[in-house]
Amino acid sequence: MRFREHLRMLGRIQMLPVLESGEETLIGGQAVMEGVMMRSPHSYCIAVRKPDGTVATESKPLEKVSERYPIFKYPVLRGLGTLGQAMKLGFTALQFSANIAAEALLPASTVAVNAMAPGCVAAGGDEAKGTAAKKEGPFNNWIMGIQLAFSILFFIVAYKLVPLWITERITAGSPELHGRFAFNFIDGVIRIAIFLTFLYAMSRMKDIRRVFEYHGAEHRVVFNFESGKPVDIPTAQSFQTFHPRCGTSFLITVMIISMVVYTVLPFDSFSAKLLSRIVLIPLIAGLSYEIIRFAAKRQGSLLALLTAPGLWLQRITTKNPTDDQTEIAIVALRGAMELEQKHGGELVIA
Numbered sequence: 001m002r003f004r005e006h007l008r009m010l011g012r013i014q015m016l017p018v019l020e021s022g023e024e025t026l027i028g029g030q031a032v033m034e035g036v037m038m039r040s041p042h043s044y045c046i047a048v049r050k051p052d053g054t055v056a057t058e059s060k061p062l063e064k065v066s067e068r069y070p071i072f073k074y075p076v077l078r079g080l081g082t083l084g085q086a087m088k089l090g091f092t093a094l095q096f097s098a099n100i101a102a103e104a105l106l107p108a109s110t111v112a113v114n115a116m117a118p119g120c121v122a123a124g125g126d127e128a129k130g131t132a133a134k135k136e137g138p139f140n141n142w143i144m145g146i147q148l149a150f151s152i153l154f155f156i157v158a159y160k161l162v163p164l165w166i167t168e169r170i171t172a173g174s175p176e177l178h179g180r181f182a183f184n185f186i187d188g189v190i191r192i193a194i195f196l197t198f199l200y201a202m203s204r205m206k207d208i209r210r211v212f213e214y215h216g217a218e219h220r221v222v223f224n225f226e227s228g229k230p231v232d233i234p235t236a237q238s239f240q241t242f243h244p245r246c247g248t249s250f251l252i253t254v255m256i257i258s259m260v261v262y263t264v265l266p267f268d269s270f271s272a273k274l275l276s277r278i279v280l281i282p283l284i285a286g287l288s289y290e291i292i293r294f295a296a297k298r299q300g301s302l303l304a305l306l307t308a309p310g311l312w313l314q315r316i317t318t319k320n321p322t323d324d325q326t327e328i329a330i331v332a333l334r335g336a337m338e339l340e341q342k343h344g345g346e347l348v349i350a
Contacts, residue, residue: 027225028245029332030090031214033101033207037093038218038332039086045335046093047328048100055328056100059335062089079289080282095144158198160277163190168270180263188259195255196313203316214328216241217321219314221329231333233326241318245292248317249310254288256309261287 029038035048045059065081066073072081167187171177177186202208223239224231258277261284267273321329 027222027333027336028086029218029222029329030086030093030247031211031218032090032093032097033211034214034328035093035097035100036214036218036221036329036332037089038221038329038336039089040336040340043336043339044089044093045332045339046096047332047335048097049324049328050100051103055331057331057335058096059339061339075290076283076286079286079293083285083289091144091148095141156278158194159191161274163187163194164270164274164277166190180265184259184262187262188255191258192252192255195251199313199316209319212317213319213321214325216318217325217329218332219243219246219318220321220326221333225333231330233323233330236326236330237321237323241320242311242314244311246310246314246317248313250288250292252310252313253291254284257288257291258284 027038027040029036031037032046032048034050035046037044037046039045039062041062041064043059043062045057047055047057050056062085065085066078069081072078164187167183167190170186171183177183203212217236219241220236220239221231222243224236227239229235261280262273262277265273265276267276
């Protein structure tokens with residue numbers, strides 16, 4: 001596997017929180033390489049366009065975190081459970097799509113061979129038969145684990161250590177900026193600036209732009225499903241690509257909430273500030289989830305204003321998809337819904 005491909009994978013892993021959306025009781029999904037993962041409350045399906053134009057899918061049942069662990073039914077904690085499961089699914093979907101893409105880069109004997117599963121729709125619209133034969137691909141669990149660890153380290157350094165260090169340097173010679181409000185406001189602005197710069201830089205990459213097009217397809221198909229109208233390409237293409245439950249909205253909300261939470265922390269040393277920022281990641285994520293959840297249901301509320309910047313940023317993280325890309329999102333949705341109904345789910349696709 002070429003070094004460039006590993007670097008690209010690191011970038012895609014960093015994009016996972018931006019692309020992820022959905023919650024336990026709703027339809028949600030995520031864009032991956034040349035495909036989409038759709039999840040329902042009790043199942044998920046990944047659909048990926050293969051280099052030869054056919055479609056590879058993988059569908060599996062999914063148990064709600066709150067059903068397995070009742071503690072995750074409570075506010076804030078339910079966000080941690082849902083987000084943790086969403087990130088795990090997103091990681092699985094990204095690995096699946098990466099190994100499908102590897103078929104175009106490596107000899108067939110060294111990559112994952114994924115025969116199309118029952119119900120998978122080929123490019124020409126015919127239903128394929130057979131079972132999925134899976135072999136370990138170049139992006140195996142060890143490789144993905146190493147890249148995930150590096151991505152977590154990158155996140156801590158880029159969004160916790162660097163903003164704090166720069167803020168310490170800026171405020172060192174300015175007594176008027178030593179107050180907690182001013183300090184954490186500067187720290188938050190720097191953090192958001194780093195995030196926006198990274199997001200814009202990634203959006204300039206051709207393959208990431210295609211992921212953002214699939215991201216737009218995922219949002220349109222989710223909107224189509226939620227509208228109750230028949231789910232098809234023309235109908236889905238009539239909806240917008242900006243969705244309030246998008247991971248982009250979640251991340252920017254996390255950064256805004258962080259500024260507020262950090263202001264009340266009674267720490268003055270650099271090490272204590274850094275440690276508290278790392279330790280409080282779960283709490284801030286849980287609070288942000290509750291705000292996003294509330295805002296999605298009450299579009300005109302005051303808290304919904306916190307999600308507005310995330311909707312604006314989706315002009316970067318979502319692009320208008322082609323009909324072929326929208327078709328992939330529909331295949332993923334239908335695969336998830338078919339499995340959902342087999343396990344007694346109540347959601348039905350029109």
